[in-house]
Amino acid sequence: QQPVQSPQAVILREGEDAVINCSSSKALYSVHWYRQKHGEAPVFLMILLKGGEQKGHDKISASFNEKKQQSSLYLTASQLSYSGTYFCGTENDYKLSFGAGTTVTVRA
């Protein structure tokens, strides 16, 4: 079953922040986050393996609440290069399922 992502889309001005949420109905071993530019393959951002863990990638960070089976991706001080579609992936028993994606548009 696919995890549920929200919001579906967000529009930002450069420098603004955003949060993308991901939730699953199943217990998770890990949560992945990827970004996809138009016409390209998804690219790995980060993986979270433990409950309550937070990781960072430049000004993009994420948290994972294992008990609630939820993860959030934080885009801080957004840049034009952050535009794209963000996917969360949830892994359980080696089965990696992705959400429907959140389209992020950053404008100058």
Next chain:
Amino acid sequence: NAGVTQTPKFQVLKTGQSMTLQCAQDMNHEYMSWYRQDPGMGLRLIHYSVGAGITDQGEVPNGYNVSRSTTEDFPLRLLSAAPSQTSVYFCASIGGRTEAFFGQGTRLTVV
């Protein structure tokens, strides 16, 4: 190191035809999977494999077949193509339950 090689990049099929999408990885990863991507639906898992000789169904397996005879290769077969299978297909490879590496994608159109 090529990573994940997926072929072809583009394909047009007639309804009822069969074809095989190829996927190969050179990273010695145990875990490989196939996804289809449709507008507004994200990446949906078709089939996956946790090692040679082991495959399992994902969320949308109907109309597709897979096999994993070697660690490197994980082909996806469309048995009798239908217009509903028009999509972009991605193969992915994961080592040690870490990040997924994706192939370049195959844009398939069934007419």
